[in-house]
Amino acid sequence: MLKTTTAIVTLAALAGLTGAAQAEIRLGASLSATGGAAFLGDPEAKTIEMLVEQMNEAGGIDGEEIALTLYDDGGDPNKARTFATRLVEDDEVVAIIGGSTTGTTMSILSVAESEGIPFISLAGAISIIDPVRDYVFKTPHTDRMACEKIFTDMQAQGITKVGMISGTDGFGASMQAQCKEVAGDYGVEIVADETYGPQDADMTPQLTRIRNTDGVQAVLNPGFGQGPAIVTRNVAQLGFDVPLYQSHGVASNAFIELAGADAAEGVRLPGTALLIADSLSEDDPQYDVVTSYTTAYRDAYGQETSTFGGYAHDAFALMVDAMKRSSDPEDPQAIRDALEETNGLVGTTGTYSFSPEDHLGLDLSAFRMLEVKDGGWQPVE
Amino acid sequence: MDALLQFLFSGLTVGAVYALVALGFTLIYNASDVVNFAQGEFVMLGGMITVFAYQAGVPLLLAATLAILITAALGVALNKLAIEPARGAPVVSLIIITIGASILIRGATQLIFDKQLHRFPAFSGDDPIRVMGATILPQSLWVLGGALAVFAVLWVFFSRTLTGKAVLATANNRVAAQLVGINTGWIMTLSFGLSAAIGAFAGVLVTPITLVSYDVGVTLALKGFAAAMLGGMGTPKGALVGGLLLGCLEALTAGYLSSQYKEAVAFIVILGTLFVMPQGLFGAKTTERV
Numbered sequence: 001m002l003k004t005t006t007a008i009v010t011l012a013a014l015a016g017l018t019g020a021a022q023a024e025i026r027l028g029a030s031l032s033a034t035g036g037a038a039f040l041g042d043p044e045a046k047t048i049e050m051l052v053e054q055m056n057e058a059g060g061i062d063g064e065e066i067a068l069t070l071y072d073d074g075g076d077p078n079k080a081r082t083f084a085t086r087l088v089e090d091d092e093v094v095a096i097i098g099g100s101t102t103g104t105t106m107s108i109l110s111v112a113e114s115e116g117i118p119f120i121s122l123a124g125a126i127s128i129i130d131p132v133r134d135y136v137f138k139t140p141h142t143d144r145m146a147c148e149k150i151f152t153d154m155q156a157q158g159i160t161k162v163g164m165i166s167g168t169d170g171f172g173a174s175m176q177a178q179c180k181e182v183a184g185d186y187g188v189e190i191v192a193d194e195t196y197g198p199q200d201a202d203m204t205p206q207l208t209r210i211r212n213t214d215g216v217q218a219v220l221n222p223g224f225g226q227g228p229a230i231v232t233r234n235v236a237q238l239g240f241d242v243p244l245y246q247s248h249g250v251a252s253n254a255f256i257e258l259a260g261a262d263a264a265e266g267v268r269l270p271g272t273a274l275l276i277a278d279s280l281s282e283d284d285p286q287y288d289v290v291t292s293y294t295t296a297y298r299d300a301y302g303q304e305t306s307t308f309g310g311y312a313h314d315a316f317a318l319m320v321d322a323m324k325r326s327s328d329p330e331d332p333q334a335i336r337d338a339l340e341e342t343n344g345l346v347g348t349t350g351t352y353s354f355s356p357e358d359h360l361g362l363d364l365s366a367f368r369m370l371e372v373k374d375g376g377w378q379p380v381e
Numbered sequence: 382m383d384a385l386l387q388f389l390f391s392g393l394t395v396g397a398v399y400a401l402v403a404l405g406f407t408l409i410y411n412a413s414d415v416v417n418f419a420q421g422e423f424v425m426l427g428g429m430i431t432v433f434a435y436q437a438g439v440p441l442l443l444a445a446t447l448a449i450l451i452t453a454a455l456g457v458a459l460n461k462l463a464i465e466p467a468r469g470a471p472v473v474s475l476i477i478i479t480i481g482a483s484i485l486i487r488g489a490t491q492l493i494f495d496k497q498l499h500r501f502p503a504f505s506g507d508d509p510i511r512v513m514g515a516t517i518l519p520q521s522l523w524v525l526g527g528a529l530a531v532f533a534v535l536w537v538f539f540s541r542t543l544t545g546k547a548v549l550a551t552a553n554n555r556v557a558a559q560l561v562g563i564n565t566g567w568i569m570t571l572s573f574g575l576s577a578a579i580g581a582f583a584g585v586l587v588t589p590i591t592l593v594s595y596d597v598g599v600t601l602a603l604k605g606f607a608a609a610m611l612g613g614m615g616t617p618k619g620a621l622v623g624g625l626l627l628g629c630l631e632a633l634t635a636g637y638l639s640s641q642y643k644e645a646v647a648f649i650v651i652l653g654t655l656f657v658m659p660q661g662l663f664g665a666k667t668t669e670r671v
Contacts, residue, residue, distance in 0.1 A: 036596070038496040194640045199600040201398055201591040204391040204516075205636035208384050226498050226592040237509045237516050238387075258500050258592055260507060 024067040025060070025329050027052070027319070028093030030083040030108060031122075031312075032100035035074035039225075041100040043309030044122055045070060047293075048097060050300045051316045061323050064330075069093060073104050080104035084111035094332045095323075097315045099123050100308075102170065109136050118322075118336040120315040122308070125174060129359040135336055137359045139314040139349060141366055143171075143222070146248045147179035149270040149367040150220060151186035153380070159217045159243070163192035163210035165203065165231060167223030171249050172198075175222035191216055198225055203234045211240050218242050224249030229258035236263035243268065248367070251275050251307045253377070261375035268380065270367040274310045274348045275377045289317075290348050307349075314347030321345055383514030388636035389629060390512075394521040396628020398591060400528040401583035402605025403612065403620035405576050407535060410615045412548045412572035415475045419459065419483040421602025422490075423577045426452045427584025428593030429490060432499040441501065445585040449578050455486075456577025460570050483598065490595040503589040520589045527586045528621060531579055535617040548572055607651050613664025622662060627651075 029048055032041030052068045060066060069091045071083040080099065087093045088111060095118045099105030102125040109128065112119035112135050121128050121138040128138050154162065162183070166176035176195075183190050192213040194206035210216055219242055221231045228250045235244055244267050246255070251271035256264045273286040277294045280287050293313050297305045318339065323329035326338035342354045342361065350366025369380040402424055409417040427448050434444035463478050470478075504523055509516035538545040550558040551568045558565055584593065591597065604627070612623025630650055635643040654661060 034491065034496075038491070039498075042496055194635075196635075196640060197644055199591075199597065200395075201587070202391045202395050202632070205388045205632045206640045208387045209636060209640075212384060226594075229498070229500075229592060230590075233507070236507075237518055239509075239516070254497060258498055262507065 024065050025323060026067045026069065026091060026093040028084075028087035028091055028096045028098075029068065029070045030073045030080050030087065030096070030098040030104065031070065032075035032104060033072040035076065037075035037101045037104075039306075040122070040308045041072070041075070043303075043306045044100055044312035045072070046301055047297065047305075047309040047312040048316055050296060051313065054296065055320065061320060061329055066320075073098075073100075075101055075104065077103040077107040081107035081111065084108040088112075088115045088117055093117065094330055095119070095319055095335055097122070097312065097319060102128065102174075105138075109133065112136060116336075117332045118319075118339055120318060120339075122311045122315060124171070126178075132357060132359050137318070137339060137354065137361075139311045139318070139347070139352075141248070141349065141362050142178075142360070143175040143247070144178040144182060145362070145364055145367065146175065146270050147182050148186070149364055149369065150179075150245050150247075150268075151183060151188050152364070153268065153369050154188055154218060154245070155186045157218075157243070160187055161189050161191045161215045161217050162220050163194070163213055163216040163218070164190055164220045164222070165194045165196065165206050165210060166221070167198050167225070167227045168195050169198040169223065169225070169227075171247075172223035172227070175247055175249075179220065179222060196223075196227060196231075198223075198227055200227065201230065203227075203231050204238060207231070207234050207238055207240060211238065216242060218245060220245045222247045222249070226258065229255060232259040232267060233263045236260075245269060248272075248307060251370070253304055256372055256375060256377075261372075264372045264375075267372045269370055271370040271377065272307055272310060272349050272366070273368065274305055274307055275370060276368070276379055277305070279376075279378070285346055285351065286348065289346050293348055305348075310348035314349050314352070317347055318342060318345060318352060384636065386513055386515035388632045390515050390517040390521070391636075392629030392632035393525060393625060394517065394590065394628070395631060396608075396625035397521065397524040397528045398583075398587045398601070398624075399604050399608040399627050400621045400624025401524065401531065401586065402580070402601050403609040403624045404528065404531045404535060404617060405580040405583060406605065406609045407615055407617055407620055408548070408572040408576045408579070410609075411539070411552050412568055413464075413475065414472050414552055415464075415479065416606065416614070417573075417576060418476065418479045418602060418606075419486060419598075420576065420580050420605065421598030421600070422483045422486040423452050423456065423580025423598075424584040424587070424601050424605075425490065425593060425595065425598035426455065426486065427581030428588035428597070429494055429499070429584075429595065430581075431585050431588065432501055432593060433494055435501045441504075444501075448585060449581040452581035452584075453574045453578040456573040456575075456580075457570055459577075460573035464569065464573070465566070483602070487595055487598065494595065496595060498592050498594045500589060500592045518590070520586075524586045524590065527582065528624070531582065532617045532621045539617070544568075544571070607648070610661055611651055611654050613661030616661075616663045619661050619663035626662075 031045045033045040056065045073080040099108045099121040102123040105121040105123040126142040166172040192210040246269040277290045294305045322338035326334040328334045345352045350362045352361040354361040370377045405420045430448035431444045503520040505519040547563045551565045608624035608627045612619025634646040
């Protein structure tokens with residue numbers, strides 16, 4: 001008898017809970033806040049938690065608060081899949097932000113597609129949105145766009161022969177392949193193609209090989225983590241005096257710190273407005289959004305923002321914008337439709353305009369060519 | 382010619398890092414036959430604690446000393462809290478305990494410190510030393526010197542001191558060692574403390590070159606382990622030579638063959654060593670009594 005009573009009370013309490021939750025918009029997230037991709041997922045998770053709090057303090061969307069359910073998938077695609085299913089079936093979210101890496105994105109993507117839940121990915125690969133999937137969008141530029149931006153800059157400098165040194169991690173390998181594919185379009189020839197392990201401590205042998213290759217005019221280093229910092233230091237150590245291009249994977253102030261300001265001087269990479277937040281002019285279209293995000297993030301966590309946190313910021317801004325415009329912010333289908341109609345939303349990464357054919361919505365102008373000058377990032381004019 | 386020299390310099394730089402890590406395995410292995418898979422974490426802690434103490438305004442030398450002492454204390458704690466309670470367990474169980482400890486230390490580090498990469502300045506600046514067209518950074522010489530110093534100290538310890546011989550005796554036969562009056566519990570504590578200190582010392586020296594974050598220990602331990610296997614597990618000479626040899630092989634492969642094969646060749650050499658002479662280059666041939 002007592003058991004039955006307890007059961008009934010528990011059931012009633014549960015029903016009460018779900019009843020209360022009806023007045024909220026349930027947003028789900030699965031990010032790699034720990035594990036190998038923590039440098040991506042950690043700022044992303046912090047950004048989303050901060051933005052949800054801000055939004056709710058300001059009264060939410062049309063008076064409805066956002067209830068965030070955030071899982072840490074540790075960069076494991078299997079876990080990401082489990083969490084995506086749990087988000088949809090148990091937590092009954094109306095939209096998902098997440099997938100810090102391409103691997104975890106692919107897991108979440110299949111759940112989102114089959115369940116009809118709008119999903120904004122924070123990962124790089126072009127295969128996420130090409131071919132276009134109904135419910136899948138993404139905020140970061142693709143690595144192909146980074147290659148194109150770099151080669152455009154090389155073309156302007158009259159550089160035609162390039163030595164590449166790439167990390168063998170997923171990011172480096174993917175960008176290496178993309179760059180080799182598009183180099184020809186810009187009249188650039190890859191004359192040397194070297195690699196290094198993600199945790200290697202010295203790359204002077206590879207760089208010596210590149211230096212001894214005839215006619216190398218510049219070095220391009222796709223990769224993230226410590227590799228690019230060590231490559232930069234090794235280039236300086238060897239006195240190898242050609243322009244060095246890094247990728248958007250190391251677009252942060254930490255890179256200059258790790259490589260050392262002297263060695264990093266003159267390094268160029270395609271980055272976003274976030275990296276030059278403090279030197280953006282006030283009439284820059286991204287000034288407001290970048291400044292308010294960096295200020296809030298510094299206040300909340302006492303850390304500098306990163307490009308990756310910026311991807312999460314933009315995903316959240318896109319989602320909120322779509323919910324506000326949609327006929328019903330608790331209906332996944334309505335949010336998806338509104339999302340696809342996004343036009344000219346200014347984010348930290350660039351200005352987004354989605355269409356049924358384009359679920360990335362950025363072009364090359366979103367990237368800015370940046371150069372290290374006197375120990376800080378400066379835009380290249 | 383200058384290319385070959387550059388490859389060798391690179392090999393010595395990387396090899397000295399491997400050697401320093403490999404040397405850390407020696408003490409615990411000699412005392413207990415346990416390969417301590419938390420050794421890489423000791424190296425990482427040496428780097429991380431120094432970085433954070435240095436950033437808090439502590440002078441570099443003091444920060445490094447602090448890091449070595451704290452890590453040594455953690456090594457002792459690891460022995461007292463995890464290894465000693467499992468005293469009767471077979472060696473394999475103890476090795477698994479060290480793997481568990483390494484996961485715990487990694488997790489704790491990312492919570493207590495952070496998940497970012499860090500570096501502190503090289504001891505003697507970043508101006509490369511030029512020798513016949515090739516260059517080497519002063520910090521590489523520090524690492525090389527550190528490896529040689531640790532090697533020398535360990536060699537003297539094992540062959541010239543009573544305590545060192547007591548360590549070897551404990552590994553050889555714990556009961557017999559106790560019977561001749563060796564405090565084997567204390568020997569274990571000592572070897573964990575010293576191993577952790579050597580690891581942290583390595584971390585302090587290599588951080589300006591390799592950079593440090595909470596997860597660098599895994600790869601370092603793996604490479605250090607490979608170096609120790611190549612040279613012969615448990616001999617300081619083997620650790621030193623194995624590390625430098627492995628580093629140079631990797632660099633020469635990257636330089637003359639292709640960087641794609643670099644990792645593979647290093648491991649092929651190790652597999653070869655294990656097949657042809659499993660005791661490594663300098664390991665003593667052991668005969669098991671049945």
